[in-house]
Each structure stands twice: as structure tokens, then as C-alpha cells.
Amino acid sequence: MTEDAWVPLALSSMIEVGTSAGAVVQGQEIVVWRDSSGVAHTWEDRCPHRGMKMSFGFVRGDHIACLYHGWEYDQAGQCRYIPAHPQLEVPKTICVKTWAVAEAAGMIWVALGAVPPPPAEAEVTALRSLYLDAPLAAVLAALPEGFGGTLAGQVPLVTLDTDLGTLRIGVQPIDARRTALHLTVAGPATPDTLLALATRSDAFRLSLETAGAAA
Amino acid sequence: MTAPILYNYDLDENCYRVRLVASCLGVALTLHGIDMYPGREHLGAAMRALNPAGRLPVLQDGDLLLTQTEAILMHLAEAHAPTTPLLPQDAATRARMMDWLAFCARDLGVAAQARTCAMLDAPGDAQALRASARACLRLMEDHMVKQGIRGCGFFAGPAATLADLALFPAFALSRDFNVDHDEFPALRLWARRVRRLPGFITMPGIPDYH
Incomplete structure (x- = not known):
């Protein structure tokens, strides 16, 4: 399902310039980071040196550096600087695996296989990312009744028409037991509406996970 | 003195x-x-x-x-430091700060236990402590999602209070008991704000960057 599709990893607004975060798609560990010019990157979350997660590291300008030994990588994933050997011209073979990235409709997307046409643009208001201890199928089955609304569309982007507006939901399958939903509202939304939706999302997670634990 | x-x-x-x-x-x-x-x-x-x-x-x-x-x-x-902005003078903000300080003292104790159990040989059920600590971090995340919607960057309001400093270590050290930061985007942004407060210092296990 995700091999040749764009998969959302995060709400754009939650990855600020100069920050990084970890994300998992069907078991694949990914670092998503935003460089000083505002461009997002999605790479394998592993430093080639000692296997440390790059998402534990830090962004310096247009490079991301590993927390362990400070090895720095440029926007193409190529290692450019090794602090322990400052004079060394770093071999071209030291690089992090990179994947295609897209930013649209308020989310950051990764393509782990063949690169499809860019994801559709849309005017949205970001709500939140919701991390659920439930498999994808159970999440989708529970959304209409649990959140309240009519579900349409297909993974990785579904819509839910609710009494508080239309949610555009990016679906990130984490692994066999966990799913993330990146929740946005189509068009503008007032703070009161967003607060009501945020409260509803808390309740949805609780009911879903309670049902899962009882099953 | x-x-x-x-x-x-x-x-x-x-x-x-x-x-x-x-x-x-x-x-x-x-x-x-x-x-x-x-x-x-x-x-x-x-x-x-x-x-x-x-x-x-x-x-x-x-x-x-x-x-x-x-x-x-x-x-x-x-x-x-009685005039510090970290101690809000307005009663409602001060009460919200106290609410989160009490959360820190009562609920969040499991995070410190999860960490000492994982790292320093303290007794306890590591799996259960980890699950309880994660549940606490989720409550914090849910709160900061709503604070973000209200335009407030910190736990008790738009400005940092003692509550933010008291809550910060549990999140910053959660990887010590194997709870990663992936699932807490609102807390990640908040932690970054805390790191920028004047006088901020780290401890071993909390990287010194940003």
C-alpha cells in the first residue's frame, strides 16, 4: 500500500526550521528535518557511522549533525564534516539514504518507493497529530462512529465530514499495532472549533484504545 | 546571605x-x-x-x-527572586502553574521511577512504569495541543512559569526509559521554547544544543 504512494509523516507546522523528528512508516525508521532555508528532508533515521538515530541529532544551517560524534550531512545526505578529523575530505561513500519528500495540504509526505505525482494541494488549518495504539484497519473502522462523521477517500488521505467541519486526515501506518493520524480542517477554523475537535480527538483515542484492549 | x-x-x-x-x-x-x-x-x-x-x-x-x-x-x-516572571502574580495563572506543579509531584513521579528503574537499578516493573509515564506524557501533549490553539506556548499561559521548568526533565529524559519523542510533536516545540529561556542549563542525558 505504501510502497508507491506518498505517506504523511507530520504536520508541516510541527517541524520548525532547524528541527528534526523521528517517524516510522510500516516499521521503517525515518528522520524528518527542516533546514535553515525551510526545505524539509526525509531520510533513513540512521547515521552510517555508528547507527545512531539522526532524529536524536541537531540541525546546523543546511546540515544535520549526528548526536554521537557530530558527523554532519548536507541536504543530499552526503557526509561533509567529521569533527574528529577536521582536515579530512570526507569520502563520497559516506552518505545517508534519502527518500523523496513533498509538502502539501499542511503535511510533510515521504515516498519510500517509486515517486508518484505530487500530493494534492489544499487550503487547511492544522489541528494535531494523533498517535493511536491500534492497527490501521481498526482506526478507519472506528472513525465514523468514534469521531462522529462520514468517512470518504482512501489511505493515505481520508476525509471525515463532521458537525464541526470537514477533517482532512493524513494516515500514517506505523506498524502492525500503531497508526498516526495527521488531522487538518478544510479551510479556515476558529479556535473554539479547533479546541472542540482537539477534545474530541482525545476522546476518540481513549475509546479506540479501550475497545482494543477489551478485544 | x-x-x-x-x-x-x-x-x-x-x-x-x-x-x-x-x-x-x-x-x-x-x-x-x-x-x-x-x-x-x-x-x-x-x-x-x-x-x-x-x-x-x-x-x-x-x-x-x-x-x-x-x-x-x-x-x-x-x-x-520574588519578582521573577516565572512566578506569575495573577491568581488564575498562578493557580494553573500550581495545578501543573502538583501534576509533576503526583502523576509524573512514575517517569522518574521508570528512568531510575531502567538506568540506576532501582526496583520496579519497568514495563508498567514505562506505560504509566507514556500516559502522563500524552496528557501533557494533549494539553499543549490545546495551548497551541489558544496561542499559548507554555503550560500555564503565554509565558513560561516554574511549571514548565518542573515538567521539562520528564520529557527531555524520556528516551532513557525508551519512550521516544516521535509521538509528541507539541511537546517537542514546547521543549524547544524551554531550552531558549534565559539561564537554561542541561544535565547528562539532555543534549546541549539549540
Whole structure:
């Protein structure tokens, strides 16, 4: 399902310039980071040196550096600087695996296989990312009744028409037991509406996970 | 005035809470090192005489002896930096701060236990403690999602209070008990704001960057 599709990893607004975060798609560990010019990157979350997660590291300008030994990588994933050997011209073979990235409709997307046409643009208001201890199928089955609304569309982007507006939901399958939903509202939304939706999302997670634990 | 004495262990997260708040308040502390691990000095007779519960931190400020983290934080602010913006004067904001300080003292204790169980051989059910600590971090995430919608960057309102500094270590150290930050985007942004507060300091396990 995700091999040749764009998969959302995060709400754009939650990855600020100069920050990084970890994300998992069907078991694949990914670092998503935003460089000083505002461009997002999605790479394998592993430093080639000692296997440390790059998402534990830090962004310096247009490079991301590993927390362990400070090895720095440029926007193409190529290692450019090794602090322990400052004079060394770093071999071209030291690089992090990179994947295609897209930013649209308020989310950051990764393509782990063949690169499809860019994801559709849309005017949205970001709500939140919701991390659920439930498999994808159970999440989708529970959304209409649990959140309240009519579900349409297909993974990785579904819509839910609710009494508080239309949610555009990016679906990130984490692994066999966990799913993330990146929740946005189509068009503008007032703070009161967003607060009501945020409260509803808390309740949805609780009911879903309670049902899962009882099953 | 002589500086308050903190009986301190660098890797203890509650001692870090005191050092962090003191630093952000601009209050100098005299640190008295206690070999908590592996020496178990906090459980010895000398420290039991100061705190029969056998726990750190302990703060000695003149005749005043304090053993509860949140009381120590309040005392440092009220006695040594009463005009600090970290201690809101408006009653509602102060009450919200106290609400989260109480959360820190009562609920979030499981995070410190999960960490000492994972790292320092403390007794406990590591899996259960980890699950409880994750549940606490989720409550914090849900709150900061709503604070973000309200245009507030911190737990008690638009400005940082003692509550933010008291809550920060549990999130910043959660990888020590194997809870990653992936699932907490609102807390990641908040932690970044905390890191930028004047006087912010780290402890071992919390990288010094940003």
C-alpha cells in the first residue's frame, strides 16, 4: 500500500526550521528535518557511522549533525564534516539514504518507493497529530462512529465530514499495532472549533484504545 | 546571605529540576555532592538525618530544610527572586502553574521511577512504569495541543512559569526509559521554547544544543 504512494509523516507546522523528528512508516525508521532555508528532508533515521538515530541529532544551517560524534550531512545526505578529523575530505561513500519528500495540504509526505505525482494541494488549518495504539484497519473502522462523521477517500488521505467541519486526515501506518493520524480542517477554523475537535480527538483515542484492549 | 545548599546528584532528575530553576532564577546554589549510585549515600544515616525518606533533593537554606522538589522550587523563587516572571502574580495563572506543579509531584513521579528503574537499578516493573509515564506524557501533549490553539506556548499561559521548568526533565529524559519523542510533536516545540529561556542549563542525558 505504501510502497508507491506518498505517506504523511507530520504536520508541516510541527517541524520548525532547524528541527528534526523521528517517524516510522510500516516499521521503517525515518528522520524528518527542516533546514535553515525551510526545505524539509526525509531520510533513513540512521547515521552510517555508528547507527545512531539522526532524529536524536541537531540541525546546523543546511546540515544535520549526528548526536554521537557530530558527523554532519548536507541536504543530499552526503557526509561533509567529521569533527574528529577536521582536515579530512570526507569520502563520497559516506552518505545517508534519502527518500523523496513533498509538502502539501499542511503535511510533510515521504515516498519510500517509486515517486508518484505530487500530493494534492489544499487550503487547511492544522489541528494535531494523533498517535493511536491500534492497527490501521481498526482506526478507519472506528472513525465514523468514534469521531462522529462520514468517512470518504482512501489511505493515505481520508476525509471525515463532521458537525464541526470537514477533517482532512493524513494516515500514517506505523506498524502492525500503531497508526498516526495527521488531522487538518478544510479551510479556515476558529479556535473554539479547533479546541472542540482537539477534545474530541482525545476522546476518540481513549475509546479506540479501550475497545482494543477489551478485544 | 550565604547560598542555599543543595544536596545533589547530577544524574537525579529532581536535583536537575532544582539546579535548572535556580539557574533560570539567577540564584546561586552551593552544591553538596551525594553518591546516589552506586554508593546509595542518600540512604545512609547522615542523609536520613536530613531527610528520613531517603530521597534527594534536599535543600538547606539557613534554618529552613526542604525535601520536596516542588516546595524547593517555590521557595527559591519566592525567597530569592520574588519578582521573577516565572512566578506569575495573577491568581488564575498562578493557580494553573500550581495545578501543573502538583501534576509533576503526583502523576509524573512514575517517569522518574521508570528512568531510575531502567538506568540506576532501582526496583520496579519497568514495563508498567514505562506505560504509566507514556500516559502522563500524552496528557501533557494533549494539553499543549490545546495551548497551541489558544496561542499559548507554555503550560500555564503565554509565558513560561516554574511549571514548565518542573515538567521539562520528564520529557527531555524520556528516551532513557525508551519512550521516544516521535509521538509528541507539541511537546517537542514546547521543549524547544524551554531550552531558549534565559539561564537554561542541561544535565547528562539532555543534549546541549539549540
